[in-house]
Amino acid sequence: MENQKIDEMVAVNAISFQDYPDRESWLEGRKKGVGASEAAAMCGASKYETQNDLYMLKAGLTAPKADNEAMARGRELEGPVRERFMELWGDIFTLDYHPYGMYSRQDLPMLYATIDGVLVTTKRTVLNIGGEKMVVEEGDRVILEIKNPQPRSQQSFNAWAEMPTEYRYQAA
Secondary structure, eight states: OTTOOHHHHHHHHOEEEEEOSSHHHHHHHHTTSEEGGGHHHHTTOOSSOOHHHHHHHHTTSSOOOOOOHHHHHHHHHHHHHHHHHHHHHTTTEEEEOOTTEEEEETTEEEEEEOOSOEEEESSOEEEEETTEEEEEOTTOEEEOOOOOOOOOOHHHHHHOOSOOHHHHHHHO
16 A cells, blocks of 8 residues: 555545644644654654653643754755755646645544645656556646655765655555
8 A cells, every 4th residue: 555546545545634724723633633743653663752752742741842953954845845846747747735734534534644745647657666666647646745854974874775664654
């Protein structure tokens, strides 16, 4: 299911969408469940947050953590990265983006994701995703997920042979 097209997921899982008007409303909506960015913590696989930390946050027993430099940088760079992606790939995709939109399955509304964009293909093409080929037809919708990892040395970048655990849980 890792590379399943969003259209197929919608058809199979009956996806709901809630578009919040602003960040404050969206943050309030996040309290109702567990988001994709919290999936690794929920499964006990995060090096940044424990299951207990997540429980305490969702139960309202602790306040949300203040932004750190990596979080602030990620939000700051997401827009320019999205724009650059569209400069490079705008002949193949159009972009549907809702900064405060939350997607969830109708049968599991407490599990949701705010995604960095939905790409709608304008023509049939073959994508190479992580070494796997994926054919998308005109009108297909695929998820755009943007990551802005901390700058690293070439050696540490080369050691980053596979997607970090937290990202894998988020994308699954």
